[in-house]
Amino acid sequence: MVDTKENILQAALRLFSQDGYEAVSVSAIAAKLGVTKPALYKHYKSKRDIFDHIVERMVEIDMQKAAAFDVPVGAFVQTPGVSREAVLEKIKSFSLAMFRYWTEDRFASNFRKMLTLEQYRNPEAAALLNRYLTGGVIDYTEDLMREAIASTAYRDKDVKVLAVEYFAPIYLMMNRYDGTENKADAVQMVEKHIEYFMDTLYMETRGKK
Structure with missing residues (x-):
C-alpha cells in the first residue's frame, strides 16, 4: 500500500x-x-505543517544516528589505557560517516539543501543549519580537538580555530559534491x-614536526 502521507513529505522536501x-506552494506539491x-490537506493542514513534520523527522533521524556517529568526549579520562x-581514528571515522550521511542520504541531503537555500531569508532555517551543520558541528569538533591535544606541547593552541580549519573543507566539499557528476572524487578529496x-x-601531539 502506497503511503500517501510519506510521499507528500518526501516530494515536498525535494521541492x-x-x-x-518560500517559493514552493501547496499547489506545486500536490501537482508534483x-x-x-x-x-493533500487530508494528511497535512498546511505547508507549514509539512515543514514541521520534516524537521520532526530530522530530529528523529539525528537521534538515531547519534549513537553510530558518537566519538565520546572524555575518552582519555574515562577509558584508562586508550591511546x-x-x-x-574515531574522529576520522565520525567525520567521513557524517560527510556521507549529509550527501548520500536522500532525506538528509535534501534537508541540508533546503536550509542552505533558506538561511539568508529565514532565521529559523539559519538556526537549523547552524544546529545541524555549522556551529553545532564546530562546537563538538572543538571539544574533540581540545581533548586530542590535551597534555601535549600543543595544548595552548586555539582549538576553535583548529576545529574550523578541520571542518570547513569538509563542509565545502558537501557543496562541491552537490555540483559535480564525479561524486567519488569529492568523497576521495574529503578522505x-x-x-x-x-x-x-597526531604527529604534532607526539611533539614531532
Missing part, C-alpha cells in the same frame, strides 16, 4: 531543496504528486583531507 521553502489540494591515536589533517595532528 524545498530545489526551489526553497498528481493529487488535488484537498487530498590518543585511537581517538583520532584525503581527513587523513592529512589527522596525521599532521
